[in-house]
Amino acid sequence: MDRPQAILFDVDGLLITTGGAGTNSWRWAFNELYGIPADIGKFTEAGMTDPVVGRL
Known part of the structure; x- marks a missing residue:
């Protein structure tokens, strides 16, 4: 297998x-790190920068 030329983070x-x-990842991360459920389904992160998404 060839090494990837680039890795895309979207x-x-x-x-x-x-x-x-992405939604599943956020839910898993909140549960793993803080032990709380994260209902982020009501938020949309489309077009936001990483720091803004993190503050949601």
């Missing part, structure tokens, strides 16, 4: 559709 969901992988 935190705000603007470039690709992941079928909810």
Whole structure:
């Protein structure tokens, strides 16, 4: 397998559709780090920078 030339991070969901992988990742991270459920389904992070998404 060849090494990738680049790795794409699309935190705000603007470039690709992941079928909810981003939402699942945020939920997992909040549960793992803080032990609390994160209902981020009511928020949209499209077009936001990483720091802004993190403050949601």
